[in-house]
Amino acid sequence: MFSQRVKHVMEKKKLLTAAPDTTVSNAAKLMAGKNVGAVMVIEEERLVGIFTERDAVFRVMAKGRDAETTKLADVMTNDPQTVDPEKSFGFALLMMHENGFRHVPVIENGKPVGIVSSRNALDPDLEEFVSEAQRRKHIR
Numbered sequence: 001m002f003s004q005r006v007k008h009v010m011e012k013k014k015l016l017t018a019a020p021d022t023t024v025s026n027a028a029k030l031m032a033g034k035n036v037g038a039v040m041v042i043e044e045e046r047l048v049g050i051f052t053e054r055d056a057v058f059r060v061m062a063k064g065r066d067a068e069t070t071k072l073a074d075v076m077t078n079d080p081q082t083v084d085p086e087k088s089f090g091f092a093l094l095m096m097h098e099n100g101f102r103h104v105p106v107i108e109n110g111k112p113v114g115i116v117s118s119r120n121a122l123d124p125d126l127e128e129f130v131s132e133a134q135r136r137k138h139i140r
Contacts, residue, residue: 020071
C-alpha cells in the first residue's frame with residue numbers, strides 16, 4: 001500500500017472545498033455532511049489554505065471565537081504543504097508524520113484534485129470490518 005501512488009489512494013469523493021470568506025460554522029456543516037476532517041480553501045481555483053477539525057478546536061473553540069462570524073481565512077493554515085498525485089503514499093505519510101498533520105491536499109497542475117489523510121493508511125480489511133460493524137449496528 002505504501003508504494004502505491006497517491007492518485008490511487010486519495011479520496012476524490014471526499015474532496016471538499018470552500019472560499020476563504022466561508023464561516024467556520026458553514027465549513028463545519030459541510031465537513032459533517034461529507035464526513036470529512038478537512039476542507040481545502042480555494043480562491044480562483046488555487047489552494048490558499050486548509051481548515052481541519054483540529055483547527056476548529058484549537059483556533060476557534062479554544063480561543064473563544066464565534067464560529068458563526070469567524071472566516072476560514074482567519075483560522076486556516078495558509079499555503080499548506082501538498083503532494084503530487086504521482087508520489088508514493090508512503091512519501092505522503094512520512095510528510096504527515098514529520099510535520100505533525102493528518103491531511104495533505106493533492107495538487108496537479110496547480111489545482112486541487114484530491115486529499116490524502118493518515119486515515120487512508122488503515123488496512124483496507126480493517127476499514128471493511130469497521131463498515132460492516134457499523135452496518136450491523138444500524139440493523140439491530
